Amino acid sequence: MLSIDELKFDDRGLIPAIVVDAISKRVLTLAYMNRESLRITLEKGLTCFWSRSRQTLWLKGETSGHYQHVVSVTADCDRDALVVMVEKDGPACHLGTDSCFNDRVWESSERSEFSLEGLMALLKGRKDTLPEGSYTTYLFQKGLDKILKKVGEEATEVIIAGKAEDKRETVYEIADLAYHVMVLMTQMGISLEDVHRELASRHVIDHKVKQEKMT
Numbered sequence: 001m002l003s004i005d006e007l008k009f010d011d012r013g014l015i016p017a018i019v020v021d022a023i024s025k026r027v028l029t030l031a032y033m034n035r036e037s038l039r040i041t042l043e044k045g046l047t048c049f050w051s052r053s054r055q056t057l058w059l060k061g062e063t064s065g066h067y068q069h070v071v072s073v074t075a076d077c078d079r080d081a082l083v084v085m086v087e088k089d090g091p092a093c094h095l096g097t098d099s100c101f102n103d104r105v106w107e108s109s110e111r112s113e114f115s116l117e118g119l120m121a122l123l124k125g126r127k128d129t130l131p132e133g134s135y136t137t138y139l140f141q142k143g144l145d146k147i148l149k150k151v152g153e154e155a156t157e158v159i160i161a162g163k164a165e166d167k168r169e170t171v172y173e174i175a176d177l178a179y180h181v182m183v184l185m186t187q188m189g190i191s192l193e194d195v196h197r198e199l200a201s202r203h204v205i206d207h208k209v210k211q212e213k214m215t
Contacts, residue, residue, distance in 0.1 A: 002075055007080070014050060014052075017031050017084050018083050020086070021086065022072075023192065023193050026099055066092070127140050140187065161173045
């Protein structure tokens with residue numbers, strides 16, 4: 001573990017901090033810290049920055065209630081920049097958006113981004129608008145029983161492919177199952193964050209059990 005004294009602050013006493021959502025892994029904002037704000041961040045477990053415009057310390061969420069709970073702080077190889085992983089209580093941007101990074105400058109015509117968050121947003125859009133000709137629309141129109149039936153069918157397909165030890169087919173069927181599970185999540189109002197927190201809580205329990213067995 002590095003100490004604050006091992007970090008390299010610039011001639012203004014600042015170090016850039018890239019804040020990243022620990023759940024979605026999306027970059028939320030770029031801010032700056034000085035030694036005092038970093039010390040407060042580590043002590044409170046909440047992000048605290050140095051406002052260059054106001055020339056004062058700034059505890060994120062102190063006014064808005066949109067606190068950022070720190071999961072980890074990591075320095076780069078030169079030790080002159082930080083990545084701060086957080087779980088947030090609300091929008092990261094002062095404009096009320098999830099992230100400060102929203103205005104695309106360029107996009108490849110040959111490669112496309114994919115994320116589970118993007119797929120969930122697409123599914124929610126399908127549920128809200130129900131566009132004609134969409135298989136997802138069809139599932140939402142048929143309702144919960146149909147969605148559950150498809151989840152069961154796809155789970156069976158995963159088992160069959162796995163039992164055959166067919167890696168390629170198993171990957172294909174897992175993708176189908178994941179899609180239908182996410183349709184179910186959208187139908188029931190379950191978010192990726194809900195599942196992430198549940199898995200994270202089990203990881204903590206599992207870690208404690210392992211420690212107990214070792215003692």
